[in-house]
Amino acid sequence: MQLRIPSAIFSLRNRVGIGWLLLCCFWLNTACVRSSGGTPLSTQPPTPSLAPASVGVTKVPAPDATARRFLEAWKNDDYLSMYRMLTTLSQDAISEEEFIQHYRGIASEVALAGVDYSILSALVSSPQSAQVSYRVTLRSALVGDITRDTLMNLSRENGEWRIQWNDTLVLPELVGENYLAMERYVPGRGNIYDREGKALAAQSDVTAIGIVPGQILPEQSEQLYSVLVSLLGIRAEDLQARLAAFPPGSDWYLPLGEVSSSEIARYYDTLASLSGVQLSPYKARYYFDGGIAPHVVGYVSTIQAEKVDEYLRKGYRRDERVGQMGLEKWGEEYLSGKRGGALYVINEQGQPVTRLAEVQAEPAQSIYTTLNKDLQIGVQRAINGFRGAIVVLERDSGRVLAMASSPTFDPNAFEPSNFNSFTLLNEIFSDPNRPYLNRASQGLYPLGSTFKIITMAAALETGQYSAESTYNCGYFFEEIAGVRLNDWTYERFLQDGKTQPSGLLTLPQGLIRSCNPFFWHIGLSLYRAGFTTAVTDMARSFGLGKPTGIEGVEEESGQIPVPASEIDATNQAIGQGNMLVTPLQAAAFVAAVGNGGTLYQPQVIEKIVSIDGTETHTFAPKVNGQLAVTPENLKVIQEAMRGVVASNRPYGTAWHRFTGLDIRVAGKTGTAESGSGKPHAWFIGYTFENRPNKPDIAVAVVVENVGEGSEYAAPIFRRVIELYFYGQPGKLYPWESTYYITSTPTPEGFETPTPEPTLPQPPSP
Numbered sequence: 001m002q003l004r005i006p007s008a009i010f011s012l013r014n015r016v017g018i019g020w021l022l023l024c025c026f027w028l029n030t031a032c033v034r035s036s037g038g039t040p041l042s043t044q045p046p047t048p049s050l051a052p053a054s055v056g057v058t059k060v061p062a063p064d065a066t067a068r069r070f071l072e073a074w075k076n077d078d079y080l081s082m083y084r085m086l087t088t089l090s091q092d093a094i095s096e097e098e099f100i101q102h103y104r105g106i107a108s109e110v111a112l113a114g115v116d117y118s119i120l121s122a123l124v125s126s127p128q129s130a131q132v133s134y135r136v137t138l139r140s141a142l143v144g145d146i147t148r149d150t151l152m153n154l155s156r157e158n159g160e161w162r163i164q165w166n167d168t169l170v171l172p173e174l175v176g177e178n179y180l181a182m183e184r185y186v187p188g189r190g191n192i193y194d195r196e197g198k199a200l201a202a203q204s205d206v207t208a209i210g211i212v213p214g215q216i217l218p219e220q221s222e223q224l225y226s227v228l229v230s231l232l233g234i235r236a237e238d239l240q241a242r243l244a245a246f247p248p249g250s251d252w253y254l255p256l257g258e259v260s261s262s263e264i265a266r267y268y269d270t271l272a273s274l275s276g277v278q279l280s281p282y283k284a285r286y287y288f289d290g291g292i293a294p295h296v297v298g299y300v301s302t303i304q305a306e307k308v309d310e311y312l313r314k315g316y317r318r319d320e321r322v323g324q325m326g327l328e329k330w331g332e333e334y335l336s337g338k339r340g341g342a343l344y345v346i347n348e349q350g351q352p353v354t355r356l357a358e359v360q361a362e363p364a365q366s367i368y369t370t371l372n373k374d375l376q377i378g379v380q381r382a383i384n385g386f387r388g389a390i391v392v393l394e395r396d397s398g399r400v401l402a403m404a405s406s407p408t409f410d411p412n413a414f415e416p417s418n419f420n421s422f423t424l425l426n427e428i429f430s431d432p433n434r435p436y437l438n439r440a441s442q443g444l445y446p447l448g449s450t451f452k453i454i455t456m457a458a459a460l461e462t463g464q465y466s467a468e469s470t471y472n473c474g475y476f477f478e479e480i481a482g483v484r485l486n487d488w489t490y491e492r493f494l495q496d497g498k499t500q501p502s503g504l505l506t507l508p509q510g511l512i513r514s515c516n517p518f519f520w521h522i523g524l525s526l527y528r529a530g531f532t533t534a535v536t537d538m539a540r541s542f543g544l545g546k547p548t549g550i551e552g553v554e555e556e557s558g559q560i561p562v563p564a565s566e567i568d569a570t571n572q573a574i575g576q577g578n579m580l581v582t583p584l585q586a587a588a589f590v591a592a593v594g595n596g597g598t599l600y601q602p603q604v605i606e607k608i609v610s611i612d613g614t615e616t617h618t619f620a621p622k623v624n625g626q627l628a629v630t631p632e633n634l635k636v637i638q639e640a641m642r643g644v645v646a647s648n649r650p651y652g653t654a655w656h657r658f659t660g661l662d663i664r665v666a667g668k669t670g671t672a673e674s675g676s677g678k679p680h681a682w683f684i685g686y687t688f689e690n691r692p693n694k695p696d697i698a699v700a701v702v703v704e705n706v707g708e709g710s711e712y713a714a715p716i717f718r719r720v721i722e723l724y725f726y727g728q729p730g731k732l733y734p735w736e737s738t739y740y741i742t743s744t745p746t747p748e749g750f751e752t753p754t755p756e757p758t759l760p761q762p763p764s765p
Contacts, residue, residue: 063130063154064122066161070152071117071134079103087155090165099165106170108312109180110343111141120149130154130161138171141315142182142341143357148172173356177348180356184317187337189285190364192297192327194373195399195606200297201328204286205261206412207279208419213243214251216276224274231267232257233289235740253278255420257290258412280419285321287411293376295438296369296403296553296604298326299411315339324414325436327367327604330552334608334616337364363611370399370606370619378723379404381740382716387433388680388703389440391587391602392720395686395696397621398588398600400550401724405443409435441548441555444580445702448672448709449514450682451539451575453593453637456511458538459522460633462531465507467636473502473515479524480566487516488671488708502651508640514653514669516574523573524566535572536562541628542589543599544581549624550602558582576673583700586684588624591698593641594666594686597627597634641666641685654683657714663725664688667717669709677705683713687721697724 066085073081079100083091086099094102106112120133132154137147150172153164167174174180192201209232216224229236234257246252261281264271271277285300300321303311308318316322316339323329340361345353379390379402392402413424428435437443459465475490492499502513510518526534539545545560558580563569571577584602592599601622608617627634645658645665653669667685674680686698699720701713715733722730729739736742 061159061161062122063124063161064119064132066154066163067122067132067134067152068119070163071115071136074103075115075117077107085163086165087157087162090163094165104309106180108309109182110138110146111143111182111184111313111315111339111341112138113141113313114139128156130156136171140341140343140357141313142184142339143343143359146171146343146356171345171356173345173354178345178353181344181346183342183344184315185340185342185361186317186320187339187361187364189300189321190331190335190337190366192331192335193366193368194292194371194376195368196373197368198373199288200292200369200371200373201285201287201411203284205281205283206258206286206418207261207264207281208255208258209264210253210255210278210280210420211276212251212253212278213246213276214249216274220274220276223270224277227267227270227274228256228277231259231264237741253423255423257410258286258418258420260286260288278419282415282417282419284415284417289377291408291411292373293369293371293380293403294326294409294411295405295436295440296326296371296400297411298328298330299324299414300328301414302416315341321415325554327369327552331367331605331608334365334367338362365608365610365616367608368606370394370401370604371403372401374727375723376402376404378402378729379720380406380408382719382723382729383701383703384408384740385742386703386706386712387439388701389438389443389583390716390720391440391583391700392724393587393591393600393602393698395591395698396595396598396600397695398591398602399606399619400602400604401697402720403438403440403553403584403604405437405439407431407433407435438554439583439702439704441550441553441582441584443582443702444556444558445583445680445682445704446577446579446672446674447575447581447586448670448680448682449516449519449574450586450590450668450670450684450709451579452511452514452519452573453590453641453668454539454542454544455519455522455535455573456507456637456640457542457627457629457633458526458531458534459507460636461538461629462526462529462534464526464529464531465522467507469507470504471507471510471515471518471521472504473510473513473517475501477517477520477570479521480570483567485516485520485570488514508636508643509651511637511640511668512643512652514644519573520570523563523569523571527563527566527569532569533562535569536560538628539579541625542592543624544579544585544589548584548588548602549622550584550604552604553584555584556580556582558585575670583702586682586702587698587700589627590667590684590686590700592627593634593637594688594696594698596631597629599624599627638666641668644668645685654710654714657710657718660731661718661721663721665721667714669714671708674705678707680704681706681709681712683709683717685717687725689725694725697721 070082070085083096083099116137118135120135122132124130132152135149137145139145148171150168152169154161155164188203191199193199225239229239242254246254301324303322323332338361340359342358343356345356347353379392383390383404383406386406388406390404393400409428410424412418413421413428415421475487477485489499489501502515505513505515505518523535539560545558547555547557561578563572568577588599588602601624603619606619607615609615644652645654645667646652658665665685665687667683670682672680672682681703684700687696689696699717701717703712706712719729
C-alpha cells in the first residue's frame, strides 16, 4: 500500500514539532495495515492515540488584484495611491513628490487623454515574489493610441503584494534611462470674420503705437495728432484728454493703440519724421480697430500657470495662446485646429531611439459671425462715453448684427509681446467701470417702463382689460392704503411748473403716454382679482428670467420674481422691484413683438468654414418659443408702440426724438430707478420697413445712471437706425456740436410732450 500524506501537513512546519509528525507517521503505518482480505493482522485492541490535529492554511493573495488597483489608479490620475502601493525599496529610490511629478510629466509629454489596460496573466514564482503581464494603451491627444505588452514585478511585504517600480511599467521601451519626448505640430489659428468676410481677428504683423509727450516738438504737435487720429481712429478730444493727464514735458510713455503693419505703412514716413512717437512692431493675434465687438469676439492670452498641465495634455505647447472669452473661448476647438505630433523614445545621451507614433496636424477652421463690421463700429461709437449697452438683432431671424458694451476694452492688451500691454491691462482692470464686463448680455437692470409692454399683454390676455379700457391718469396713485405714488408728470411739474397730468386714457394711450398710475392700477387689480402670477407668467413667456441660449457669448439669466404682496405687484407692473433683465433679453422680446410673436434665440455665429471652403456649420434660425399673446392683442400693442414715436400723436414720450426720420419705427421708452444715482435710461423698439434687401431690426439701448429714456436712450436708438439704413448718422445728439463731439457735459433737458387740449390743468402742488 502506498502511503499518501496530504501536502497541507507540510505547511505546518512552523506550528508542529517534527517529533509529533514522526509519531503520527509511525501510528499510521502500524495501525492502518490490513490483510489482502481487508481484516486486521492483529485482533489486539488498538493502542489509544492522540486526537486529530487542527490544520490552518494561509493562502497567498492574488497579485493580479494589486496590479489592477495600481493600473486603475493610473487610469484615474491617482498618483498618490500608486505611490503608496510601491515596495519600500522603490519608495526609498524615489520620493512621493518626485513620483507624482514624474507621472504628471509623462502625461503632459504624451498629451495623455486616457489610459486603458487589461491583465494578461499572473505568476506567483514563490510566496514572496510574483509577476503580472498586462497590456497598456496610452491614448494620446496628439498621436492616437500606443499599445504595448509589459510586465510588473511584485514583492510581498507584511503579507501584501507591493510593486517594484520602474519606467517599463509605462512602456517597455523605457528601459534604463530612456524617456519620452513629443514634438508638437501646431496649425495656425483660424480667423474670426464678420458676416461679409471682413476680418475681426487674425494673425498679423502689428505695430504698437505710443508717444512720449515731453519729446513732442511744439511745431509738430498738430501734424502728429492729426496723423494719430486718422491712423488709430480715435477722437481728437480723447487724445487731448489723455495727454492732459500727463504732467507738462513728461518723459513717460503714453500707449495709444495698435495697428497692423500694412496700415501703418501708409503713414510710416510721416511718423518717422515726427518727434515723440514710438513704434514697436510685433507678430501676434491682432484685433482690428482696437477691438471690434471685443465682448463678443473675446481675446486670447497665454495659458495660465495653473492650467498649463491641462493644456499640455490636450496637445498644446506651453507657449501657446488660448481663447479666454467670447468666441475665442467658445470656438477654441475650431480656431485652434487639430494638433499633431511625433512621439520619440530618447536615450540617456539625448538621442532618439525610436519613433513610437506620428500624426500630422490638420488646419484650423474660421468663424464667420452674424455681425456687420461697419454697423458694429458705428454702434460702439454711438454709445461711447456712457456706461451701457446696445443690442441690434435681425427682427425675423435672431441674428446679432451688433452688440456693444460701454466702456469697452482693447483685446490686444492681452498679448504679452505688445509693448503697450502692461499699461493697457492695468487700465482695464483698475477701471471701476469694469470695461471687460459685457453689459449687453451680463448687465442686469430693471426694465422700467419698457416692461409696460408685458404688463399690457397680461392685462389683455386675462380678459380683465381691453383696448377700450380707460383710466384717469392723474399726478398720484393712492389705491393702496397709506401709500401714495407720484407719476412722472408730477415730478416734471415740480421742475418746470407747467407739466400737466395725462388725464383720461385708453389702454393703448396709457402705453403711449407711459402713464404710471394706469399700470400701477393694472398690476394691483390683477393681483386682487386672483391673477397673482399673470404678469410674471407673461414676462417669462417673453423669455425673461432665463438665458436666451446664445452661443459663444457669456450671459446672465436675470430674474422675474412672483409678487408676494400688493405693493410688489404694483412695482412689477412698471418694471421696478426685484426684476433684473439683460439688454439681450430685451432685444429678443421686442423683436418677437415686432415679428408677430416668435421669440428667436439670438445667434452670433453665421458659419464655420474649413480651410478648403467647406461649411461645417451654417446659421439656421432657432425658435425659443411664442409670446403668450393672441394676434389681435399683439396688434393692439404694436399700434401703441408706434404711437410712442409717431409725430402725429404728440403725447408720445419719444415722438420729438424721431421727427424727420423716414424709417417706420415702433418702440417704448423706459426710466428705471437703479437704487443709486440717477435712473437708467431705456429705449427698445423695432423697424417695420419690410424691404426685401434690408431685413428689419430690433434694438435695445440702456444707458446707466443718466436720467430719462427719452433724453438719452431714444436719441441713441435713432442713431443706430440711421447707421443701419443710411450707413451714417443723420440727426445730431442733443449733446453733440458735431458728430461724436460733445458740446456740453450732459444732454439737453427733456422736451415736454405737448398734451392734448382736453387734458386737465395741473392742480397746485
